[in-house]
Amino acid sequence: MVLGDPEPSLEDRVIALVEIHGADPALWPPTARTADALSLIAQPPVRLSKVMADEAALDGLLADVRRPEPSPELVASLMADAPRPKSSAFWAQIKERLRRSPVLAPVGGAAASLVFGLLLGVLSPYGGSTGDDADTDAMIYAALGIDDFSGAFEESGFE
């Protein structure tokens, strides 16, 4: 049978607390401020009393230490390094919403494709009307794989 370490006494636990966090219970972790610990330090036994006196003296010295303050120049330089607003916040917002939305993302993609296709068609040399019906017909039949549409009609007896 193996025996573990004996449970530390309340006084030992409070001494450990005081040596870590100081004599002022306001500086202890909230979970350590139990009723029995607080009542013990209100009327401490001799050993705890000696520890608390030393720790309170150290706390007094540490309380004299002043906090160093950053210069206004440092704060200004931090702000100078900060990212600048985007030139078009409106478009950035639209893009971000499209990117995040599971519904709008495909719709946005389709809309962008449609606009791109229309632009390509208008700007293409074959995109606009030439004003010549024969040219248009030739282009359509060429696209369908029929090289000579007039000949095809003749052979089938349409003329």
Add this chain to the structure above:
Amino acid sequence: MSLVHESEEIARAAGGDRLAQSALVTRHTPGIYAVAFRMLRNRGDAEDVVQETFLRAWKAMPGWEPRAKLSTWLHRVALNLCFDRLRRTRERATDSPPEQVDHGLGPGEQLDQAQRVAAIEEAIAKLPDRQRAALVLCRLEGHTNIEAASIMRVSVDALESLLARARRTLKMQLLNGKDHGLG
């Protein structure tokens, strides 16, 4: 401030919102600077660390995930930068260790306030780096033991051990057999 509220503020700052950026700088700079100065004891070095910390923060903010408080993240980055600088400084200064000024308090000495504070700061500066960091975060900057442990990436037990050792060393240097310098 809740993590959600903080995340919204960070998103605005990342998008260039000057008010949000200013709020973050105003809120976090004093604490980070104080820790950096206490670790490095040099204004210029401490300012460099704060500047580098915020540069990293501005870069990280567009993809910020609210897993930890910004304050914890900033302090952790700053503290690691301090540890790096201290390590490099020690590597360079092998032959001639810096001259230490003895501000020890003699028995019964009636030290004035400035001398007393200088002695305390000197004693804190002589602590080993990690003990000093634990003391500065918890005792001088008022972080909870859980926050400080998270900043230093150690367990709460390890942090409390560092704190106890730091206080023991300070008591030996400042109080042992002396009149506490309190007049």
